[in-house]
Amino acid sequence: MKNSTKIVLITGSRKGIGRTLVEYYLNIGYIVIGCSRQDSDLINPNYKHFICDVSDEISALKIFKFIKSEYGKLDILINNAGVASLNHILLTPITTVKKLFDTNLLGTFLFSREAAKIMKKHSYGRIVNFSTVAVPLNLEGETIYSATKSAVEQLTKNMSKELGPYGITVNAVGPTPIETDLIKAIPKDKIDKLLMSQSINRIGNFEDLINLIDFFICDRSNFINGQIIYLGGVLK
Amino acid sequence: MRLNRDIVLKIVLDCIKQFEEESEIIIDLSEGETSRLFGGDGPLDSLALVSLIVEIEEAIEIELGESIILADEKAMSRRTSPFSRVNNLVDYIVEISNN
Numbered sequence: 193m194k195n196s197t198k199i200v201l202i203t204g205s206r207k208g209i210g211r212t213l214v215e216y217y218l219n220i221g222y223i224v225i226g227c228s229r230q231d232s233d234l235i236n237p238n239y240k241h242f243i244c245d246v247s248d249e250i251s252a253l254k255i256f257k258f259i260k261s262e263y264g265k266l267d268i269l270i271n272n273a274g275v276a277s278l279n280h281i282l283l284t285p286i287t288t289v290k291k292l293f294d295t296n297l298l299g300t301f302l303f304s305r306e307a308a309k310i311m312k313k314h315s316y317g318r319i320v321n322f323s324t325v326a327v328p329l330n331l332e333g334e335t336i337y338s339a340t341k342s343a344v345e346q347l348t349k350n351m352s353k354e355l356g357p358y359g360i361t362v363n364a365v366g367p368t369p370i371e372t373d374l375i376k377a378i379p380k381d382k383i384d385k386l387l388m389s390q391s392i393n394r395i396g397n398f399e400d401l402i403n404l405i406d407f408f409i410c411d412r413s414n415f416i417n418g419q420i421i422y423l424g425g426v427l428k
Numbered sequence: 429m430r431l432n433r434d435i436v437l438k439i440v441l442d443c444i445k446q447f448e449e450e451s452e453i454i455i456d457l458s459e460g461e462t463s464r465l466f467g468g469d470g471p472l473d474s475l476a477l478v479s480l481i482v483e484i485e486e487a488i489e490i491e492l493g494e495s496i497i498l499a500d501e502k503a504m505s506r507r508t509s510p511f512s513r514v515n516n517l518v519d520y521i522v523e524i525s526n527n
Binding site: 253309312357 | 475479482485486495
């Protein structure tokens, strides 16, 4: 491994956006570490997969121990792992609320904390979190999901201030709906209504997202910190 | 696993040395184990303390084989801060390694 080879950790990497990001960064020569609650069928010498619930501290620490011993550095963390739930507040079980907060907020916090400890040693790091346009659009039916992502936005902003002095930037992407498993359960009329509230009325694609993540993680973006950018021209 | 106090003291002093090299902040250890770290006229501000704690946590992890969290609510709520002086920090680490 060349010293300049980027090491990237992507959570929720088995399928959907996470899987696409893994394949993209492998293709451009990065070493990628991924994790998900189930095993991955992706086989690549530059890819290492861990089975891990992102809210489980013990499992998470094993990943960072591996990264430290194997590579001695971590350049990029993409906190992609997330779960969504579409439900009216009156019908939402507390178990769902806990599950969403555990994965979306606690997982993001835990991985960011441990990643930053490694990044700090090299005074360099890029952390990208995942919000959603459901936050600025205040979508009904996505109350708990958007509450967890709203918390991720606050986490992003505060972490950017605490980690900025160490050369670590923390930013968040706010995707519109993208054709993944996460939105399969959402009725088409709901999606159409959402698209109409964007200034660019189309469904997002992986390229849109990769472009934004690439912007946040590139070396030249060392002055971009604490920002939340929504796709589709959605305004806060 | 309870850590031996002498081992912990050595870890803490090694981490202080490494921290000094990386941060260019000098920690005056002329008073030995009672040398001040944080608070009062201690040399560390809160950001520097965070860096030192991270160093020590990692060193302890290597020694213990498992991670520990030094700066939790328990530590923060103590009448005498575990981070005020070298000896307080060493005693605190030994204490929590026993839990």
